[in-house]
Amino acid sequence: MKTVSRFVVTLVAAIAVLIPANAAQAAVSNYMRNPIGGVMYQTNMWYTSSSVSGTAPTGALITTVHWSYSLSNTSGVVAYLCIAAGCAPLTGTSGVTTAFLNQPASQTWTFYFAVPASSTYLLSPPRTGGAHMVDVTYVY
Helix, strand or coil, X not given: CHHHHHHHHHHHHHHHHHCCCCCCCCCEEEEEECCXXXXXXXXXXXXXXXXXXXXXXXXXXXXXXXXXXXXXXXXXXXXXXXXXXXXXXXXXXXXXXXXXXXXXXXXXXXXXXXXXXXXXXXXXXEEEECECEEEEEEEC
């Protein structure tokens, strides 16, 4: 009986060593990109930043996206962060969104900006965009 008990203890210990404790856990990672610019010349027209591509392992899915944008004047600006599947409205000049939850992590990102107004007029001076930021957290 003692031999059987020792064998069972040895077998359980061997299995514990062979099966890692975190085998079922997903890996988490991120990438950060910096789209540039967009110069806004008039109201009621959409302007875009440069588009930037993010790369992630095959099968990786987005969990959260931290973002920020920089414009010389943000008064009255409506902003969106977009991928091919759709856009998320942005409140303020920085934040975090889960609007892209479970979308493939390898995406092309673009900011869209407009100044809605009751009539169309030139913005004086034009509003210039600086370095914006997209920080994508994903699981794989």
